[in-house]
Amino acid sequence: MSEENYNENVTGVETETVSGSVVETENAGKGMGIASLVLGIISLVLSCIWYISIPCAIVGIILGVLQNKKNKIGLATGGIVCSIIGIVLCILLIVLAVALVGAIGMSGLMNAM
Numbered sequence: 001m002s003e004e005n006y007n008e009n010v011t012g013v014e015t016e017t018v019s020g021s022v023v024e025t026e027n028a029g030k031g032m033g034i035a036s037l038v039l040g041i042i043s044l045v046l047s048c049i050w051y052i053s054i055p056c057a058i059v060g061i062i063l064g065v066l067q068n069k070k071n072k073i074g075l076a077t078g079g080i081v082c083s084i085i086g087i088v089l090c091i092l093l094i095v096l097a098v099a100l101v102g103a104i105g106m107s108g109l110m111n112a113m
Contacts, residue, residue: 033075036064040082047089054090057083 039060043053060083067076 029071030067030073030075032063032067032070033073033079036060036067036079037075037082038079039063040079040086043086044082044089047086048093050090050094053086057086057090060086 037060039056043057043060046056047053060079064076064080064083067073068080
């Protein structure tokens with residue numbers, strides 16, 4: 001069996017050395033960007049379920065920032081944007097729900113007088 005070494009050069013493209021020859025793989029190093037984008041989309045879709053949306057968005061932001069520090073790709077930036085929009089939408093829905101419950105409560109209280 002041949003010995004395999006994995007190295008990462010300055011551009012972030014992973015190279016594989018197999019018995020003296022170098023082979024570059026283009027999709028290497030995009031895992032955190034893809035995960036960030038997926039978690040951002042999940043946080044957007046499930047923004048009405050705050051206990052799923054907010055943790056997904058936080059992890060999506062962290063993975064996106066880490067990927068951008070390592071290697072700037074559009075997937076990580078899209079993940080960060082989707083995650084931030086997911087958090088804002090979730091917080092907006094929570095505030096709207098609290099205001100709606102408060103308004104209904106005050107309406108019922110005023111009708112009782």
